[in-house]
Amino acid sequence: MGVGCSSSLPPTVNNPHCSITFPHTSAHTNPTSNHLPINWLARAHLQKPTKSPISKRLFTLDSARKTPTLKCGRTAQMEIEGGSDSKPILDLHSLDDNLVQKMVYDALVWSSLHGLVVGDRNVQRSGTVPGVGMVHAPFALLPTVFPENQWKLACEVAPIFNELVDRVSLDGKFLQESLSRTKKVDAFTSRLLDIHSKMLEINKKEEIRLGLHRSDYMLDEKTKLLLQIELNTISTSFPGLGSVVSELHRSLLKNYGEHLGCDVNCTPSNDAANRFSEALAKAWIEYNNPKAVIMVVVQPEERNMYDQHWLSFNLKERYPFILFMTQPLTLKNPFNTHNVTMIRKTMAEIDKEGEIQPDGTLLVGGHAIAVIYFRAGYAPTDYPSEAEWRARLLMEHSSAIKCPSISYHLTGTKKIQQELAKPNVLEKFIDNKEDIAKLRKCFAGLWSLDDADIVDTAIEKPHLFVMKPQREGGGNNIYGDDVREALLRLRKDGKEQNAAYILMQRIFPTDSATFLVRDGSCHKDHAVSELGIYGAYLRNKDKVIVNERSGYLMRTKVSSSNEGGVAAGFAVLDSLYLT
C-alpha cells in the first residue's frame, strides 16, 4: 500500500511518483512465506513484457456473439464464474484509418461536451480558475480487454481490503512499530507518525471513520494473476473522470460497436463518482449537524480539479433526494434548508482560518466542518511550511470525520503493505480464513531489505525486482541493473538506510496495441494497463454503514516509455472490455 499514485495531480500522470507497475509475489508461492520461491524464479525469466499478437489482445469477443450475452450482462452483478472461452475478433491493425479518425473526432467532441476535461498546463490560470484553459483529459480511444474472472476477483476483495484498512488503523502500536525504522530515514513519514503519536497520547478516538480507497492491480502475463501494486488510502484520484471515460467508451461502442465487432455490454458501467459522493453524504449524515459542510482539502493549483468537481456536482445534484429517502428522520427537513455544501480549502487556508471549538467542532472560515475530504496532503510537497503541518494536526484534533484519518493514511504506506505480506500478519486483523486467502492471492512478493537472502537473490537477478522507496513525492522506483547497484551501495553504507526501501517482485504485464489520445491527437502504441478498484467504507462505532466496491479506474500507458513496461510515463484514462 502507499500514497503512490493518489492524485490531485494532472491525469497526464507525468509526475514521478505516479508510476504504474511494480512486481509482486504470485499466489502460488507459499502464502505463509515471503521468501522467493524457486518455481517462481524459474517461471519468470529475465524477460521484457510479453508482446503477444495484437489480435489476441483486444476485443476478444467470440465473433458469433454479436448481441449482448448474458455473460457480459451479468458482469455488473458481480457473479463469479469461470474464465472466458471467447476468441479475438478484432485486430487493431486492420482498423480502417478513416474509421479511427472518425472515432477520435467523435470522442474528442464527446469529451468536451461531457466534462472529460483537465486544466491545460500551458494556460496559466488553468489550475486555479475553473472554466479557463481546459483540454480534454488524455484517454484510450477504446477500452482495454480484461479477463472477466480477474475483474470479478478484484471487485470481490474490495470490501475485504476496506475492512482490513479499518482494523489495521485501530492498531496504533502496530503502525508505530512497523514504521519505526522508516521514521528515521523518511522525514515525511516521520511527521505523519508524530501526529499519530500525539493522537495516541491523548487517546483520540475516531468513532466515525470514512475511507475512500483505491486498490491498484496489474495482470501478470506469465502467472495470469492479478497482483496488487498498492492500496491508496488518501486522495485517491479519478473517481470523477474515470466514471466519465467509461461513459465515453460506452457511447463509442454504442455507435461503432457494429463496425468493431464488439458489444457495449462488455464495458461495465462505472459509478465511482456517484458512490464516492454518496459515501461522503452518508458520512455527513452521521456527523449529524445539518449546518456543517464537507471540506475538500485541495492543492493551491490543481489542474485535475474537474475530477474533484464531478464529486461536488453529484453531491449537490443528487444527494438531497437520497438524503430524504434514507434518513428522513435524522435531520429536520435537510434538503430544503441544509443542502450538503462542499467548500474547498488549501492546507494553508485551513491553518489561517481554522479553529476548534470546545466541543471539538472544527470551524474553517466560519463553517463547521462535518467531513474533511483530502485531495491534498499526501505528498511532502503539500507541506511547504509549518503552516500545513499545523493545519493537519488541527484537523486531526477535531471531531470532523477525516477521509482519511492519520491512521488510515499511515495504513496506506508501502512499508505497511510489506508488513501485511509477512507470514501470519493478516491473521492478526482478519478472522475469516477465506478472506485472508483471497487477499493473499493478490499479494505480490514484498520484502524488507533486512532479508539478506532476498537481497542476495536480487543482486543476482535484479530484473525480477523493483526497489520502491518509502519516500513519496520523489517516486523513483529502481529497476534493472540499478537495483543491483543500489543494493550493493546500501550493503556498503550500512543497515540504517535499508528502511528507506522495500523490495517487490516485478510484474511483467502483457502489452497490447492501444490508441492513445492526448492533446487532440491520436497515437497507436504498445501499452500496459493498471486496474484500480475503488472502495468506500463508512463506520460509526460498531455499525458499518458502507462497505462496498465503488466503481473502477483503468489507466493505460505506453510500455516502451520505460523499462519492461513499468515505471513512469504518460498514462491515459481507460475502461474495461470484459471477456
Added chain:
Amino acid sequence: MGVGCSSSLPPTVNNPHCSITFPHTSAHTNPTSNHLPINWLARAHLQKPTKSPISKRLFTLDSARKTPTLKCGRTAQMEIEGGSDSKPILDLHSLDDNLVQKMVYDALVWSSLHGLVVGDRNVQRSGTVPGVGMVHAPFALLPTVFPENQWKLACEVAPIFNELVDRVSLDGKFLQESLSRTKKVDAFTSRLLDIHSKMLEINKKEEIRLGLHRSDYMLDEKTKLLLQIELNTISTSFPGLGSVVSELHRSLLKNYGEHLGCDVNCTPSNDAANRFSEALAKAWIEYNNPKAVIMVVVQPEERNMYDQHWLSFNLKERYPFILFMTQPLTLKNPFNTHNVTMIRKTMAEIDKEGEIQPDGTLLVGGHAIAVIYFRAGYAPTDYPSEAEWRARLLMEHSSAIKCPSISYHLTGTKKIQQELAKPNVLEKFIDNKEDIAKLRKCFAGLWSLDDADIVDTAIEKPHLFVMKPQREGGGNNIYGDDVREALLRLRKDGKEQNAAYILMQRIFPTDSATFLVRDGSCHKDHAVSELGIYGAYLRNKDKVIVNERSGYLMRTKVSSSNEGGVAAGFAVLDSLYLT
C-alpha cells in the same frame, strides 16, 4: 430580416456584423403606413436608453410568491394571458459579494462539466481540433427579467414567421425585384441573386424545404413593445449553447433560488438543440435515402464548434429512437443499420469533393447528402475564392434539402425585411388578417432611403434612427450624428448608393444591472438584452411536417460599450426570467 447575427462565430460576438439592436416602427403606428408617425416621434425623445433603478429590473417576482406558481408553470405551455402584476424582490446591489463569488465559481464548474464551452482565441488549434483550447462560453450569471406576455407573443408569432419565409421564398420575382437595386451596390447579395436567377431559369423546385430560423427582438422601454430586429434564415447560431445556458441558470436557481428570492420555474426550459436536431432528422427522413447523410457546412476555423456539436450529439444520441417511433415503415430498419450520420465539410472541400449524380443526388467525399445544414456561407468572408461560389451553386443544383435554400437565404436579407414592412406587402403572402396584425405588431419602422421625407426627418433627428447597410460581414450600423453625416453625403453622391442601406427606427431598450462572466471573471455592469426565438419549419410539397417555435436565445451585452445601448460590443449568453 438579414443574415445579421447568424453565427458560426465565436459567441463573444466581438465580430462587427453581430450587432444587437436596431430601431423599428412601433405597433401603434399606422400599420398601413411606413411613414414616421408624429406621436411616435413625440414619445421617443432624444434619449439614451433608460436607466431604471435596478431594483425594478431584476427578479420582479412578488415576494409573497416564493413557491412555483401556476403562472410560471404555464409559461412553457404558451398560454396567453395579461401582463404581470408582480413586484421586484431582488436588488442586485444588495447581493452579498460572497454569495456572488460562490455562484460564479459554481457556474464556471457547471459550464466546464456540461459542455458550455467555446474555443479560446488565444489557443491556436481551438478552432479546428475539438477538445483542445477550451474556455467556458461567456454567460450572464443570472437570467434576465422579461415580461411573460411579451415572451408569449414572440413565441406565438414564430410559426407565422416560418410560414411567411416559406411563402416569400416561393415568389422569385418578388425577391429579384426587391433586391434589384441592392444587387448593384452589394457584390455579395449580387452573387446570391445570380444563383437564385439560375435556379429560376431552370425552374428548379425545392419540394422539401427546411428552415431553422431565429427571429431577434428587443423590448422598447418607452412603448413597452417587443420589436423585431431581424429574422435570421441562415446559420442561426447558439441553439446548442443557448439550451445549455438555460440549464445552467436553472441549476443555479435551484441551488440559490432561496437566497435570491426567486423561483426556478420562472426560467423556461429551452430545448432549441433538441428541436433543431429533430427537425434535421425529420428532413432526413423525408429525403428517404437511408444511406444519405446530413452535411454541416462549416468554416475552416470555428471556435463556436461546440454549439454545432450539441446538435450532432443530440441527433446521434436521441434520434434513432424517434425515427423508429414516427416512421417505422418509411425506412427499412433504419436505426440499426443506418443511423443518421452527420459530416462536416467546408465550402472549399465541397467544391473539391462534390459531384452531382444524374438523378440529382449530391455526393461529397462519396457520401450521398440528404440535408445540407449551413453553419457557414452567410458572409462574404466565407467566399474567399471562386471555389466557394462553385460549391454553393453545386449544392443549390442538387436534390439535397438545403437549410436554407438560396431563396430562404435571400428572404432573410434586410432589404426584404424592409419591403415586407411596407403597406400591403404582407397581405400578398398571408391571408389570415389576425396573423398579419400579429406580425405587424412586431415590426419596427423600416424605410428605404428613397423616401425623401423620412430622410429629412432622420437628418433632423438622427438619434431616432439607425442606418443599416445591406452588406453583411462589414456590419457597421450607423448611429447618432453619423446618421446625419452619412445621409447628407449620400444625398450629395446621388441615388445609386441609397440602395446600400435601409433606415430603421431606433429601439431604446432598458438597461439593467447584470453580472457578466467571461474568461473566468465576473463583472457587474449595465446591460441590454436581445431575445431570439428559434423556429423550425419543414415542408414536403403540400404537407407541413414541422412548423414550431423551437426554444430561444437570450443575449445580453454591456450597454455602455456602444451608443445608446445598441451596436457592437461583447455579448454573453443569457436566459429568461419571466415575470
